[in-house]
């Protein structure tokens with residue numbers, strides 16, 4: 001270590017001091033003391049790192065896969081075709097992008113990335129935080145709503161008549177299956193009355209009629225960002241009401257609250273397109289298929305169960321919660337049988353579980369009846385119901401503490417009934433962190449701890465509470481991180497600003513989750529919701545690596561609600577899949593990675609370990625040079641530095 005200045009010795013006389021400085025000063029004699037101290041510091045940080053276990057157990061194969069992944073990630077960062085936004089005196093080409101920058105802007109580039117292909121292929125363990133209604137995108141739901149069998153029943157209402165062009169931007173839309181006998185109206189008429197609470201008024205228009213009228217009357221320029229194949233203009237317009245568009249998220253003047261309002265409108269639009277009998281049934285299987293394609297082996301889904309029924313396809317019957325849960329069990333069994341028959345029982349061996357969700361905005365008596373309904377459902381479906389959660393924006397009321405006595409009573413009742421329904425509250429998904437009040441003492445992070453949450457949704461704000469971090473670790477509470485969701489809901493600007501590296505470095509067990517993928521993709525469907533999250537953390541932090549990926553997936557298994565024997569089985573399946581994944585990385589990308597410029601891994605130090613000139617030139621100059629040449633500039637290499645000069649014509 002460098003000695004601190006002594007406070008004991010008297011100052012030198014002025015003349016002596018000036019004498020000493022007259023020749024300036026020299027660097028210290030070559031000594032390894034400083035560099036040894038630095039190495040020691042790095043070593044101890046490495047040993048304490050959150051993925052140290054996974055790394056120390058890594059096979060040669062896995063280490064080779066890591067080397068390949070790193071080389072490709074760093075080359076993609078520099079590649080102007082993909083990202084290539086490099087630091088220099090020149091303003092970067094407007095076609096380049098920051099790797100790890102804004103998700104929706106980067107998404108077309110991400111889809112071409114080899115790191116993303118690896119993220120898709122990697123086994124991910126369990127998906128623990130995904131809202132039921134928003135798993136699949138509008139592109140999958142809208143064709144079903146327009147099918148001939150639903151044509152006489154699928155209806156839409158808008159929050160005001162569609163008259164002026166601005167109305168098309170302003171209105172919210174809601175779908176519902178409505179019986180034939182209900183009066184149907186015209187959302188495009190001046191007389192349209194949107195009031196849905198008035199029993200004497202019908203605000204419903206047949207969706208097929210709406211699409212026809214839309215075709216005739218809608219303004220030519222709706223300012224849509226995308227028009228996916230197979231959707232008509234009305235469907236494209238509705239789709240952008242459902243998802244968070246780049247404008248909703250990144251547009252000038254957008255805020256946390258505007259993004260949340262767009263999000264809430266989107267979820268209300270999804271609700272009617274998912275929740276009717278035939279689609280509900282189809283949806284369960286389709287969601288499992290999509291998870292299998294994403295290499296997820298088990299999931300805990302979060303449906304909002306405060307609404308007690310969904311309609312039959314003709315709107316005349318209501319299917320209650322028990323019947324809905326039965327549909328889920330039947331479809332899971334069907335899927336498992338198909339996998340069994342196809343000789344792939346390990347692809348989705350544990351089925352699904354359900355976390356009962358209810359809004360945090362409801363009055364206390366309603367919460368009491370919700371908790372009771374959850375208990376009853378658990379008794380009916382003991383293997384299906386696995387947790388209880390409060391949902392909704394945390395910058396709005398109520399804080400969890402508002403219901404504390406009811407929630408404690410719920411836990412006591414569970415004990416008496418000898419059942420376990422752990423809390424898995426959304427907590428800390430906020431920058432204000434004051435439970436929707438002006439008082440930070442209402443932060444939900446306190447209550448999530450005191451009420452013994454098994455896991456918490458998000459935990460983004462936990463870094464503000466070092467003492468809570470320690471307690472969360474002691475109580476083994478895992479975090480369900482959702483980096484893409486947090487960016488789109490304005491908690492951070494992009495993946496590189498997300499606090500996941502710090503939460504992990506603090507020693508918290510974290511899992512990765514897609515939250516509401518159907519609403520967040522902002523581009524055509526590709527069944528890769530969780531893959532984007534794994535991709536985002538890989539490009540969001542230079543310290544992330546393949547061992548970190550593995551650790552995150554293993555935690556998702558260990559912190560799931562599976563029984564102990566199932567967790568053991570899941571870990572064995574995962575280990576086998578992980579090995580196959582590493583083989584795939586090496587055989588698919590090994591040669592390619594070997595042909596790339598080596599990433600600059602030199603340690604920039606003096607006193608013996610000066611980085612070799614060639615490694616700096618390799619790693620820094622060549623990608624920049626490639627980029628500059630593309631921009632029509634000349635490149636000169638001068639010693640260790642790269643000199644870039646404008647060509648003078």
Ligand SMILES: O=c1[nH]cnc2c1ncn2[C@@H]1O[C@H](CO)[C@@H](O)[C@H]1O
Pocket residue numbers: 131132133264267302303304357391392393426429485515516
């Ligand atoms: O990130 C989130 N934070 C809080 N609430 C959410 C989030 N995503 C979805 N929901 C809410 O959960 C309900 C049921 O699943 C959805 O209807 C949505 O309003």
